[in-house]
Amino acid sequence: MTLRPMLLALAAAALALAPAGYGQSSIEGRVELPKPLHAPVMNKRYGIVAYGGVLSPYPPVAVVYLEGSFPRAPTLPTGRMAQKDLAFVPAILPVQVGTRVEFPNLDDTYHNIFSYSPAKRFDLGRYRRDETPVPSEVFDVAGMVTLRCDIHEHMRAIILVLDTPHFVLTDTEGRYSLQGLPGGRFVLKAWLDSRTTLSRAVDLAPGGVLRADFP
């Protein structure tokens, strides 16, 4: 076959043209998560709980992301936040600026998703399970967007709109791994709740693996 060596050659050429070391570095580490409250205080259905004026994911998880200026992908994958059993699933969703997020209703009752947050105000109106096309919104301003349901006052979710393609959710132990990063000096951040975002500077060697823990 003559096609295969040719493709390999093309791939090698593409890599050579890309910015130095792009997509080869990675960061791994652990974020010290706040201890989960024994019982969600304001929000009966966990996902997002409110306590002392702070909205945080429950059980606690963090969003780790790399700040910097990165080339923008021509197309972004569509995000998805469903409503199931009178709760948002997932309740915390990090997306890159410009991402479209769909909000399918998987319950047998009406929902009415809306947000009054400065980063994105919208109101999807009432809709049911079989609504087509699935109601969606494009999130084009960075910031934290609080979602609510007009019918079910306990429902709450957060969409974290980030101006970076490099972000990841930790597991419930706080462990994370960011792959495919370019080399260089950046700021690495960990969002813990509506009031707490930790940050640290990182110096990524091309192709290297960095260990970065918070705090």
Place this chain on the structure above:
Amino acid sequence: MMLVVSVVAVSTLLFTQRNLSARVRLDFESELQVEVSALHALQQFRDAALAERCRILADKPRIHAALEDGALDLLYPSAHDELRGMMEVEDGAGPGPGSLGADFYRFLDPRGGVIDPAGSPGVGRLEPSQESQLVLPRLPESPQTGYIVRGAGSPSETVDEVIAMPIVSTEDGETISAIVLGFAPPGLGVEAEGARVQNGIWTGGRLVLPGLPAAARAQASSEIARAIGHPDGDHGSLEFRYSGSPYLLFFKRLNPGSLYPAAYEVSVHPLAEALSGQRQLIWEFAGAGALALLAAFIASEVISRRLSEPVEKLVIDSRESRENWERAEAALETTSRELQRSARFSADASHQLKTPVTVLRSGLEELLAGETLSPEAREEVSRLVHQTFRLASVIEDLLLLSRMDAGRLKIQFSRLDLSLLLGSLVDDLSAMPDSRGLQVETDVPATLWVTGERRYTELILQNLLENARKYNEPGGRIRLAARAEGGWAVVTIGNTGTAIAPESHALIFERFHRGAVGENVPGHGIGLNLARELARVHGGDLRLARSEAGWTEFELRLRLADEAP
């Protein structure tokens, strides 16, 4: 001797007269108080309904989102959507008094000041002076009731009741705002000309009482201000004179413990009529006294010759008459207490018993739904469930009665085919499981049009048929006849069974009266009273036609309607 007789006679007369005046006055006051407390009960019920509506609003996600997610510009527009059903007339004169619709709404900021609606539509117009009355010294932790005067000094001066409902953050449990809704209060300015009691509201040194002339209002107002200065000034009564006429005034704090300025419900009653009645009584007494005195003089002249015997007799006579008088007094007192008690009972019981009965029933039904009950217990519980339905129907009846007592029952008159109605009721009667082989005879024309409201007319007939069945004997007879006579439809309902004792004939229409029928006949002594009251508000009447020798017959008269169109 003559002197002794005169002194005894005059002092007896004076004592009796004073006693009578005091009694008349006391009786009159307690009657007024019954009216005032009935109005108050209505007010409390309405306030509870309004507070509940406000509480629901304060929980709305959009209102929370606007306050918690930093979108104050969306606060009033969001509330506008939520309040659409409540703000019946946008920026207009607002809904009528007594309605549950709101006149206006505003939000308070964390310091208790009004958040500017900034031209948002549909929030209800308020002058700056009115809006400033909504301000609170701090955000409340519980609902606060206040009263604000609108159009002060103008002929259309009125008072709005406001409820400030705290909005508690879902994020930190702190009070972050309050929604203040304004409602037209009930019973203000709706009295007909010449009504016995005029109702108004006193707040901030102003008495708003459209039925009273301005100068009389000002005077009453300063009297109230003085009276409420006392430590126990939450309620009370006072008398004042205006252009020679005396008035009796009751006041009662409407918003005890509120952060808003104190407001009082005020009822004013002109005493002129009552006083003239009292004066007439005094004159009659004086006349009678003079005659008695004259008679005593003559008698004493005649019998003074026979020394002390007649004097003793006179003393005995006056003692007897005093005993009679005291007996009459005691009876009057009992009646007046009874009246108050039953009015209060009807008003309170209806509202306060309904909820527990519903709770009771659902609890029992839940118990029944479980698997744990033995068959005996299950039977007992279902019997109890059945009892709750009876209890609920008693409460319904009481509610209806108390509405009639308060003159608040409005009949929606329409044309009804009485024959058709009677036919279906007889069908229902035959379907009753315990009709004990009763024979039902009917003598009803093919059609008979009357005028009335269907459900109440049906209720009257149902009650009568129910009695005819209940108080019947096994294998007995019920006879139902109807005919047109003059402008009336005359319905007679007769039944076999023990006749009502003649001494009870006058009592059977009394509320809570039950004949000597024994406890095995279900009932609560409201049915006949309710049926008669309903017949009367329909312009008709209900009476006992006869009850003798094993046959009891009631006669119901309803107004005939024109022939079928």
